[in-house]
Amino acid sequence: MSTWWERYPDELSKEKAALEALGYAWSIDQAAMDAGQMVVRVDVPHEGGVLALTAVYPDTYPYFVPMVTTDSVQFQRHQHPLGRNLCLLAREGEDWRPGHDSLATLIREQLPAILGVNSGCMEPDAVAQAEDHAGEPLSSFLPYVPECSVIVPDETPPVEVPAGRLSLLLRPTPAGWPGQCFVNGIVESIADLQGKSLVRFNRRIPSFDRSTNGFWLRLNERPAVTTFESSAIDLYKLVDGRLAPLTKAIQNAKRGEVFIVGLLYPDEVSWRNNADDWVFLAIQVVRETKRSRPAEILPQIVRANWGGEKAWLRRAPFLAPLRTKTALVVGLGSLGSTVVMQLARAGIRGLCLLDDDNLHVGNTVRWALGWQYAGFQKGTALASDIAANYPYTIVQSFSHLRIGALPNPPADQPSQYEILERLIIESDIVIDAAASYRVSHFLADLAREHGKPYLWLTTTHGAAGGVVGRVQPSKNRGCWHCFQRGLADGSIHLPADAGTDEVQPGGCSQPTFIGAGIDSDVIANQAARLAAATLCSGEDAGYPDFAWDVAVADLQRDGLSIAPEWTTHVLAARQDCPDCSGQA
Incomplete structure (x- = not known):
């Protein structure tokens, strides 16, 4: 299989020349290159130290943009909270110009705007001009169970109610589905822990015909997650011990049972605009409680799918x-x-x-x-x-x-x-x-x-x-x-x-x-x-x-x-x- 630099040797020469002209220390990972993957590391001076960037090139380069990550700094905006890649171009690289742009172009023209926005020193008008006007909700970055989602209404429970119960309607598990849990359905109603109805979603979809119950918990702020691999555990830790009925149900559950928990929290759902957002956990009991041994569980993240009338007609x-x-x-x-x-x-x-x-x-x-x-x-x-x-x-x-x-x-x-x-x-x-x-x-x-x-x-x-x-x-x-x-x-x-x-x-x-x-x-x-x-x-x-x-x-x-x-x-x-x- 040929690599992009073998197909377009002139592009590699241009890339190296542009990096050299940039004036920062840079290097190519030779081991990765020998394996057919172009990885470039660049050290950018930043706040008296060094911002270490790693750029991974797609094998479709130069038609598509390199992914640039940094582990040396965690930015509040314009950086994937789990993958650490920087959002150097808006809308997944739509502004990338093949044959003209390079990694050096991104660092020279786009990186300063990200650094300026995150420094907090830019004037609001300058921030508005520098940023793509798109929200960066946590829910858009999380790793989800494939083919799974929970449809939710426009209305969310009152902020003064901290937790409660869910009534859901789910699809049957498809034939031949692998061992992982399958959660695909719609929220029928949201209640408090005493069962008092707070929100009803009166939509019926014939394929959602299996009734089940779940729980929900309101968080005061956007959840903190660290890596793709640990994100489900990170979210579960926010639930563990805070919903007594859920804890009891898990301890009494049999192997294979699945509990659905919705996490409701404020987040930036559109550019610089915060509102309630949902994410769901499907908590599967891998091994039931036995004597003093607690149940072993496997949490997985399920996407929230906004299906209220208001959300539906936004487009x-x-x-x-x-x-x-x-x-x-x-x-x-x-x-x-x-x-x-x-x-x-x-x-x-x-x-x-x-x-x-x-x-x-x-x-x-x-x-x-x-x-x-x-x-x-x-x-x-x-x-x-x-x-x-x-x-x-x-x-x-x-x-x-x-x-x-x-x-x-x-x-x-x-x-x-x-x-x-x-x-x-x-x-x-x-x-x-x-x-x-x-x-x-x-x-x-x-x-x-x-x-x-x-x-x-x-x-x-x-x-x-x-x-x-x-x-x-x-x-x-x-x-x-x-x-x-x-x-x-x-x-x-x-x-x-x-x-x-x-x-x-x-x-x-x-x-x-x-x-x-x-x-x-x-x-x-x-x-x-x-x-x-x-x-x-x-x-x-x-x-x-x-x-x-x-x-x-x-x-x-x-x-x-x-x-x-x-x-x-x-x-x-x-x-x-x-x-x-x-x-x-």
């Missing part, structure tokens, strides 16, 4: 208005299923799904979910997946309602019309992905009658193009019938169509179009964006709206695929539309 705050909105989606095929999943990802509060079809394996080339749900009703599959993955969205599925179908229900039950009318009244938008002119005609008129926004989307043969459109009754623009007239007279052009034949796969009662999700998802994703914009219209800091109502997409031209080209239109009221002529 997309403009979607917050969707938390009060509900959409009725009719048609759950290749387009509708993708819209549904995108809206669930976006955090919409509620979805009402209508489709009486079931999922075939062949659908999955363009459907939102895969083989796992083959044979399920499409609405059932989507509801199940959303419950497992987006629990903040509440889903209702009407899998046995086919619009326009006979026979009518018995006289003592709601009619199909009454059910649909109620669903539209209870929804904030009607999304029509049914690909049926008759269904669209009916839904557009019923939505208009009740003053609800109506959004439709379609695609063409080969998924070569598509249309996304909306009607907003509150805006006094045109309607779905105006759109149809625009298609008829050419003022709105028809989307590209591959002209392919329909196919009728085995087990299907009707022919269907040919097309794949890699194309049709373009239409569905744009419809989801338009739905979010429509639902957030008029809301402060919501998802920004569009200046148009109808967009026609072309994805193919002259037998070739093209980057999606959208032609947009404002849906104006037309004189030849009986419903809108008075507004034209």
Whole structure:
């Protein structure tokens, strides 16, 4: 295997020349180099002494930055508390310039800022300019058990309560999992030691189905840890003897039992901003108590996973208005299923799904979910997946309602019309992905009658193009019938169509179009964006709206695929539309 300096001998020469020009004592670890690893040591004058730096080069150098550590000084900021490596570049070295930067560059240009910040002598404005504006919480540095985490809510217990109990729901241990403990779940509730409830987290994820109890302890300051190897023991020492019920439970436990303890403490969770942070210990009994011999335990660190509604939407705050909105989606095929999943990802509060079809394996080339749900009703599959993955969205599925179908229900039950009318009244938008002119005609008129926004989307043969459109009754623009007239007279052009034949796969009662999700998802994703914009219209800091109502997409031209080209239109009221002529 070749080394980077064998692949790029000029880079090694440049590296040595730059270190020589730096003017500090430096050396290459020849034994490490003989073993194929470049390690350089540099002595930097610091506060009347020497700051001893060790730089380890990745084998992908010069494309990636060397890791620089020091054991001679422990800095409060910009140094990994366990690995001792210095944060000389922000964001894991994103500013590294291959072919230009070197270890000497880091020491000359970046190290002074770290020394200045940690000296406490820099002015606040200078510190703000020198630092990357990112928090350095202890939780981001700890070694965790792989595949394990505990989801926690936004709210934490009051500071005046020092300790208490946890109620958790965990996943079952996967088949074939190695001997180490498996802790992956969600906090259901937090109480004090007497059992008084302090925080409840009312989210249910079906895969978390094993109830267990644990403990929590509040620390007055960020825990001190020393090394990767000892960090779990360091944290356990902060717990040992401070939770009497835990001590008793461990002493009475059998071999293999696991106890979960959450440590809650103040830390810098964002740049120069402190708040509560969590880390969890999974304490496994390796050998039970026997006579005078105490139990032998193995603590391991489990990551806290912030899953509260506030934390969840931090990455997309403009979607917050969707938390009060509900959409009725009719048609759950290749387009509708993708819209549904995108809206669930976006955090919409509620979805009402209508489709009486079931999922075939062949659908999955363009459907939102895969083989796992083959044979399920499409609405059932989507509801199940959303419950497992987006629990903040509440889903209702009407899998046995086919619009326009006979026979009518018995006289003592709601009619199909009454059910649909109620669903539209209870929804904030009607999304029509049914690909049926008759269904669209009916839904557009019923939505208009009740003053609800109506959004439709379609695609063409080969998924070569598509249309996304909306009607907003509150805006006094045109309607779905105006759109149809625009298609008829050419003022709105028809989307590209591959002209392919329909196919009728085995087990299907009707022919269907040919097309794949890699194309049709373009239409569905744009419809989801338009739905979010429509639902957030008029809301402060919501998802920004569009200046148009109808967009026609072309994805193919002259037998070739093209980057999606959208032609947009404002849906104006037309004189030849009986419903809108008075507004034209």
